[in-house]
Amino acid sequence: MTGEESLRPQSLMLTFLGDQVLGRDVCVYSGSVIDVFARVGVGEQATRSTLTRMVNRGLLRRQREGRRMYFGLTERSAAVLRDGEHRIWQTGAVNRHWDGSWTLLGFSLPESWQRQRHDLRSQLTWSGFGPLFSGLWIAPGEVDVSSLVAELGLSAHVKVFRAHADAGMDIGAMIEETWELAELAARYAAFVRRWQPWLTERADAEDALALRLRLQAEWLRVIRQDPRLPVRHLPDDWPAEEAEKTFRAVHERFTPLAREASERLLDLVPVRDGQA
Template identity: 85%
Template structure:
């Protein structure tokens, strides 16, 4: 595939778990993970290291069956995967139904709190916020940041408001000043360029599974950086709609092949309580 980019093993792992384990109450054999990752160009050591790190971070649980080790989801990883699932299949890449509401979040942290500031900004960007001025961030729509702020222990340092722009406010200019539209547009365009050929060309069944995992991983990496700005205030040639259409078309074409391959390649067992 032209323009193929290397994927982080943990990103691919999360996609794999969301695709094959989420909502099924099953655990997957480590050897199956290693096999699939090898087909994606990721070596056995990297796959095993990723599994181990995710266990230590509370993102995976282990379950032994005889001499084999299986891995399943934790509450934490399930929440992460449900959020990704929502982003891909329900929220979508194009915001056509914005009601004019903005969420404003202001924060003031001590100068020595560099880590907390970095964590807050990263979480705000993931939630669709952009920096309006210094410690004042803005996002389209009504964004509930209660859990986000509480999780970081910053409730006393953050103030949140809902607002509407005054008539005459140049929202398009504000968007251009707050978010890096050119970089986001290029990511959508690059996605279309990489994946459009697979709307007509079909791979072998085994490659179909890996390609679908890569497709979903790359798509989530693109849309997770998108604040879903109101489309009526974006450039007329905004490429998100074409990219989303490409994603859904290719995903649909790859799905029968991926299901056939997963049935052959994956060893899954039911989740048992009391395993760690």
Template identity: 65%
Template sequence: MEDGTLDTNGTDTGLRPQSLVLTFFGNHVLEQGDVGVYSGSIIDVLGRVGTGEQAVRSTLTRMVNRGLLRRQREGRRMFFGLTPTAQDVLRDGGRRIWDEGAVNEDWDGTWTLLGFSLPESWQRQRHDLRSRLTWSGFGALYSGLWIAPGHADVRGIVSELGLDAHVKVFHARADDFTDVGMMIRESWDLETLAARYVAFDERWNAVEVASGDPLATRLRLVAEWLRVIRDDPRLPVQHLPPEWPARPAQETFRRIAEQTAGPARLAARAVLETTPLRM
């Protein structure tokens, strides 16, 4: 089991080293192109959020084995860079965080319906499909019928998993007699999602940003926010309960993200040692 990270009070935040490594690369490495980061730099950065050296090293090795990172030796030093797969993951996460946001006010009334039927023995494929659908904003209307607001393009997901022959996708509107609010409550766990937004907002409103390490603060902030929104399907706000807590939580996130952007960038430049990656 991977070690978690600790906040400034010594409390386990539940963030795992892989999530933090990806967040770190997404914030400070992705836009530099094909570069590798010295392992010592990564150990330094994650050490600021309470992750031990051994946990970082074992996480880097696992991420190489999973096809998320590639490594390159320069003398006695090891450098790690993003694979194309990891770059796609980070750009998708960046769109979710910075472009789309957590509040859907521009829903056009359409839904994407995805039906699938897999052999009983395909447990791994079923798990992978459900995980990817959840990340893409789908909820289970029925066991083999999933639904997402808007026009969700899942062709890439289905093809990547090799399930083209087992999946059917439709785009439609709900009939007038369908209670959309009830359908949403039945297909998504709104109570749990709302509680995550409330907890995030309360936690980060209590953080003294000015007195902390900006690099560590921003790393925790973005990783925690991504953990909250990754299971949020961005449901149409007009069909959600009044005073939906995503909006104030998002305002808190963006305020602290803006406060830490410049200082964290300067701190990263001071600690990062990089090298171009060979093809």
């Protein structure tokens, strides 16, 4: 499945707003969003539905100016976007500075709690954990899962430890047994195949704006599925570094044209308190 087929409109919307609105105290006109999303292949009805759903979920705020409706970020969505921004530009895809520590999380839930077990496993996977054994999960470094566990209401059923492996432990083998490395490597390789050609292909300003939006959304999706395993224990041909170089180079190439298109196409207004 290609990135074009699998990216959800909400993911694109958050990426778009993070790029154009985050930190600026402005709202963007719905018509501008519709125009940009049409260039990414998202129809008007899908874009309007996404805006409405995100307002209902507390991820967007509405602000009316005359007959036009504008949309901006809430505190919740801004926090999500700042986290993504940090992951892209500061944390990165390659973990070269691992301190040798692990976070171990053990849980024991009643047999009938199938939904809670599924939710916990999903959240742990999203947070970079892998199943060392059925009820014992592990992640590299120090991972704070207190809010995750509390939100699921499972604090009494979960135990968390920090640990180091014994000197004779084959960490590389443990990683291969715990995480789907082939699947993760394939996602990085697919990203490189899709985006490297854009280091030389030409794009006009409007296309560059749409392409940079999709580039950022696809890259964030890939790295958020990566537990950031220590690179010294990964295969020598691990493709994350090449993928990250590709992302940064293509992003840099698109940025001047994308900014030009943004200034021309986007109708922005300052945020006014009390609007919803």
